[in-house]
Amino acid sequence: MRQTREDGPDAGIAARLKQVRERIERAGGDPKAVHVLAVTKGFGPDAVAAAWNVGLFEVGENYAQELVAKRAALTELGQRGVRWHFLGAIQTNKIRALAGLVDCWQSVSRESEGGRIARARPGATVLIQVAFSSDAGRPGCEPEAVPALARTLVGFGLDVSGLMAVAPRPADEARAAFRTVRRLADDLGLPVRSIGMTEDL
Ligand SMILES: *Cc1c(COP(=O)(O)O)cnc(C)c1O
Numbered sequence: 001m002r003q004t005r006e007d008g009p010d011a012g013i014a015a016r017l018k019q020v021r022e023r024i025e026r027a028g029g030d031p032k033a034v035h036v037l038a039v040t041k042g043f044g045p046d047a048v049a050a051a052w053n054v055g056l057f058e059v060g061e062n063y064a065q066e067l068v069a070k071r072a073a074l075t076e077l078g079q080r081g082v083r084w085h086f087l088g089a090i091q092t093n094k095i096r097a098l099a100g101l102v103d104c105w106q107s108v109s110r111e112s113e114g115g116r117i118a119r120a121r122p123g124a125t126v127l128i129q130v131a132f133s134s135d136a137g138r139p140g141c142e143p144e145a146v147p148a149l150a151r152t153l154v155g156f157g158l159d160v161s162g163l164m165a166v167a168p169r170p171a172d173e174a175r176a177a178f179r180t181v182r183r184l185a186d187d188l189g190l191p192v193r194s195i196g197m198t199e200d201l
Helices: 011-026 045-053 064-077 092-099 111-120 143-155 171-188
Strands: 058-061 083-086 104-108 125-129 159-165 192-195
Touching: 011 045, 045 064, 058 064, 064 083, 064 092, 092 111, 104 111, 104 159, 111 143, 125 143, 143 159, 143 171, 159 171, 171 192
Parallel strands: 058 083, 083 104, 104 125, 125 159, 159 192
Antiparallel strands: none
């Protein structure tokens, strides 16, 4: 990780990142295995630049237009090497435009989405978004249907590296959901589990 100045403009974010990493460690998480994803939706390119300055090169975006604009802005600033994760609902008519820009599609929940991604970017890295029943309306694949979808996506030549879930509320339901995600990922031998937002921490 790049050294940041104690009093520079990135000092605030650097300090908060340090706190987050300390909390992860106190909770028994291996800091090398638990990655912090900087979700910058709704913020401008300066937020991505600030994350980059403290060594957070994995960035999550929910909206196609924001991702396109911020990616261009970062390239302009010469801040390269960001890995862009797409977290939002996938609009099939945006897949072609995003395919060359997204490094990991975290919110694949349907075979048709996977098929389109595979055609636009063969071998793309994807996660399957797992849906929870108490969370109607959110995109996602029911837990029982995840193994079959994973097989189909692998059959399309996609690199299925894990699962993603947005936790339902309240917290005890979130815990149960995270356990389900972990068990499913273990069963399928998938290393990545993209779970937990600010509130869950
Ligand atoms: C928005 C979002 C996040 C980040 O949420 P915060 O509350 O800002 O931490 C994480 N994961 C997904 C899938 C999201 O859509």
